[in-house]
Amino acid sequence: xxxxxxxxxxxxxxxxxxxxxxxxxxxxxxxxxxxxxxxxxxxxxxxxxxxxxxxxxxxxxxxxxxxxxxxxxxxxxxxxxxxxxxxxxxxxxxxxxxxxxxxxxxxxxxxxxxxxxxxxxxxxxxxxxxxxxxxxxxxxxxxxxxxxxxxxxxxxxxxxxxxxxxxxxxxxxxxxxxxxxxxxxxxxxxxxxxxxxxxxxxxxxxxxxxxxxxxxxxxxxxxxxxxxxxxxxxxxxxxxxxxxxxxxxxxxxxxxxxxxxxxxxxxxxxxxxxxxxxxxxxxxxxxxxxxx
Amino acid sequence: xxxxxxxxxxxxxxxxxxxxxxxxxxxxxxxxxxxxxxxxxxxxxxxxxxxxxxxxxxxxxxxxxxxxxxxxxxxxxxxxxxxxxxxxxxxxxxxxxxxxxxxxxxxxxxxxxxxxxxxxxxxxxxxxxxxxxxxxxxxxxxxxxxxxxxxxxxxxxxxxxxxxxxxxxxxxxxxxxxxxxxxxxxxxxxxxxxxxxxxxxxxxxxxxxxxxxxxxxxxxxxxxxxxxxxxxxxxxxxxxxxxxxxxxxxxxxxxxxxxxxxxxxxxxxxxxxxxxxxxxxxxxxxxxxxxxxxxxxxxxxxxxxxxxxxxxxxxxxxxxxxxxxxxxxxxxxxxxxxxxxxxxxxxxxxxxxxxxxxxxxxxxxxxxxxxxxxxxxxxxxxxxxxxxxxxxxxxxxxxxxxxxxxxxxxxxxxxxxxxxxxxxxxxxxxxxxxxxxx
Numbered sequence: 021x022x023x024x025x026x027x028x029x030x031x032x033x034x035x036x037x038x039x040x041x042x043x044x045x046x047x048x049x050x051x052x053x054x055x056x057x058x059x060x061x062x063x064x065x066x067x068x069x070x071x072x073x074x075x076x077x078x079x080x081x082x083x084x085x086x087x088x089x090x091x092x093x094x095x096x097x098x099x100x101x102x103x104x105x106x107x108x109x110x111x112x113x114x115x116x117x118x119x120x121x122x123x124x125x126x127x128x129x130x131x132x133x134x135x136x137x138x139x140x141x142x143x144x145x146x147x148x149x150x151x152x153x154x155x156x157x158x159x160x161x162x163x164x165x166x167x168x169x170x171x172x173x174x175x176x177x178x179x180x181x182x183x184x185x186x187x188x189x190x191x192x193x194x195x196x197x198x199x200x201x202x203x204x205x206x207x208x209x210x211x212x213x214x215x216x217x218x219x220x221x222x223x224x225x226x227x228x229x230x231x232x233x234x235x236x237x238x239x240x241x242x243x244x245x246x247x248x249x250x251x252x253x254x255x256x257x258x259x260x261x262x263x264x265x266x267x268x269x270x271x272x273x274x275x276x277x278x279x280x281x282x283x284x285x286x287x288x289x290x291x292x293x294x295x296x297x298x299x300x301x302x303x304x305x306x307x308x309x310x311x312x
Numbered sequence: 313x314x315x316x317x318x319x320x321x322x323x324x325x326x327x328x329x330x331x332x333x334x335x336x337x338x339x340x341x342x343x344x345x346x347x348x349x350x351x352x353x354x355x356x357x358x359x360x361x362x363x364x365x366x367x368x369x370x371x372x373x374x375x376x377x378x379x380x381x382x383x384x385x386x387x388x389x390x391x392x393x394x395x396x397x398x399x400x401x402x403x404x405x406x407x408x409x410x411x412x413x414x415x416x417x418x419x420x421x422x423x424x425x426x427x428x429x430x431x432x433x434x435x436x437x438x439x440x441x442x443x444x445x446x447x448x449x450x451x452x453x454x455x456x457x458x459x460x461x462x463x464x465x466x467x468x469x470x471x472x473x474x475x476x477x478x479x480x481x482x483x484x485x486x487x488x489x490x491x492x493x494x495x496x497x498x499x500x501x502x503x504x505x506x507x508x509x510x511x512x513x514x515x516x517x518x519x520x521x522x523x524x525x526x527x528x529x530x531x532x533x534x535x536x537x538x539x540x541x542x543x544x545x546x547x548x549x550x551x552x553x554x555x556x557x558x559x560x561x562x563x564x565x566x567x568x569x570x571x572x573x574x575x576x577x578x579x580x581x582x583x584x585x586x587x588x589x590x591x592x593x594x595x596x597x598x599x600x601x602x603x604x605x606x607x608x609x610x611x612x613x614x615x616x617x618x619x620x621x622x623x624x625x626x627x628x629x630x631x632x633x634x635x636x637x638x639x640x641x642x643x644x645x646x647x648x649x650x651x652x653x654x655x656x657x658x659x660x661x662x663x664x665x666x667x668x669x670x671x672x673x674x675x676x677x678x679x680x681x682x683x684x685x686x687x688x689x690x691x692x693x694x695x696x697x698x699x700x701x702x703x704x705x706x707x708x709x710x711x712x713x714x715x716x717x718x719x720x721x722x723x724x725x726x727x728x729x730x731x732x733x734x735x736x737x738x739x740x741x742x743x744x745x746x747x748x749x750x
Contacts, residue, residue, distance in 0.1 A: 056495075258653065309658055
């Protein structure tokens with residue numbers, strides 16, 4: 021209800037002018053905002069205009085993906101800021117990466133700063149490229165080896181790890197690591213049992229028969245070595261420990277591996293990752309604790 | 313006023329020797345290196361709880377003082393009051409007292425008016441500048457920054473702060489004044505909650521002053537009050553209130569009206585204290601002609617005081633028992649443990665050693681609670697559990713492997729110790745050794 025502007029209404033109780041609005045007998049007093057507040061409000065508006073001028077502010081719905089907008093006097097955008105800080109990081113990294121190109125892995129590992137850089141860089145590269153198979157903590161799974169332990173198929177020296185990563189295992193790469201465990205299908209059931217019992221005895225200390233041991237030495241020793249300690253140059257697993265990759269350390273497990281051997285395939289990273297990254301990965305894997 | 317100002321301006325120049333690698337400014341908040349220094353105390357960012365403690369002490373201290381003496385903070389120490397007083401003082405120097413100022417304001421623009429106004433504002437801005445200038449000294453090495461400022465070679469952030477503080481000082485103390493207390497300051501609002509009738513406040517002694525009326529020389533004081541209605545108390549009031557109407561929210565207890573009224577009473581050779589610090593209770597007692605009493609020990613004050621004591625003793629204990637070494641141990645979660653070839657089990661830990669001293673240190677790491685444990689520290693160069701180097705005033709980060717056999721408890725509790733090889737100061741931390749899935 022708007023009343024005539026001319027006659028002012030003064031509230032009897034407070035002596036303050038009312039706006040003339042009235043609801044159920046309650047009148048609205050006319051208390052203007054404090055002056056300083058009004059000025060502050062005006063200042064913010066002025067500030068906003070200045071801001072529009074200096075910074076990008078208004079979207080124009082042009083450009084790629086509607087990213088367009090007014091440019092602003094100083095031509096600043098978040099994209100540019102991002103690019104600048106990325107370049108800064110890249111240039112800082114470039115120095116260290118150069119050191120990787122120049123020096124051998126052994127030298128890098130003796131240098132505390134480069135070592136720390138390699139472990140950090142290797143860790144992030146690992147998460148990106150390797151975690152899918154080996155797990156983010158490199159703890160592996162059935163068929164995918166745990167890289168934390170000290171049981172290596174292909175050797176745990178820094179050089180060997182580097183070569184494994186670079187050329188892969190059972191790939192098309194000409195320098196790939198490769199070996200095949202032959203299938204012994206058609207073997208007598210009794211022999212299978214004896215060999216399996218011998219292999220289990222290696223890790224568990226159970227009893228075995230002399231025939232079992234002899235059969236093992238005839239058929240398996242060439243690759244898996246005396247007492248089953250494995251042979252890194254052939255990628256033949258250590259079968260005398262409690263770390264098992266493809267099958268379980270049990271009669272059915274061992275028998276199945278003898279009859280239908282399983283083999284793992286690990287991609288070669290040469291060509292996919294640059295050499296500096298592969299070096300960092302090797303140092304990281306080596307640093308997980310099992311490195312020799 | 314000058315004491316408070318003096319402290320503010322001079323504090324950053326106080327030096328405090330902390331040895332070789334450290335800043336020697338007594339009070340310094342070093343943001344780039346994330347350290348705060350306060351005389352013998354040095355706070356790292358993860359120790360902000362000391363600041364919390366400090367703030368609690370400050371707040372409760374304020375409550376305590378308020379419940380005893382009313383708004384003593386507002387009247388005497390609050391920067392807003394101090395700077396306003398300073399600005400008013402400048403104003404008086406250039407434009408004379410209140411009457412002259414009012415006349416000047418009303419007069420039309422003249423050279424006299426112009427230079428007086430200009431001088432006032434320029435001085436205000438100058439004060440603002442050195443206020444902002446002093447502020448930034450708390451965040452930077454004062455002498456270095458001073459020479460930088462004098463050479464106009466100052467980092468952007470510093471310039472920004474100086475400008476912002478100059479502006480705010482100029483506006484708040486020059487124009488805002490008591491409005492800041494009335495509209496902006498939250499403390500002014502909730503202070504009333506800390507008052508009771510035994511708090512000291514500024515009161516006008518109504519029983520003595522009333523009925524008031526202007527006084528003509530030679531007439532008698534009989535049958536009238538001592539207040540001569542000169543309104544000087546109203547004129548000097550920075551908050552613009554009339555204290556004779558009783559305590560009001562705006563009153564900041566600065567006591568200007570007391571001084572002014574006492575002067576008048578002296579001239580009239582009447583006893584001082586028509587306006588004075590007193591408690592509400594005393595006023596009531598006085599009306600009934602009973603004796604005054606000041607009661608300091610009240611539930612309220614005892615409560616505040618005990619909080620104050622508890623907090624400060626916790627702080628004191630904390631600061632005193634603070635070790636120059638801090639140890640953090642994080643047990644690996646992925647993987648929790650690693651099965652090794654020869655039935656051994658390995659656990660990995662991220663260990664951080666904080667060296668809070670100003671010397672490079674060598675620490676030795678040992679572990680107890682785990683039998684047949686081997687400790688290995690990963691890293692390049694000549695590094696071993698007995699030889700962990702941590703630079704002065706920094707954090708050493710180490711990868712540590714513990715190798716042992718399967719334990720009775722799959723989660724075995726154990727304790728790590730680091731010992732400063734030279735001073736033999738030891739710090740410990742509990743952790744676990746996991747040797748199998750539960």
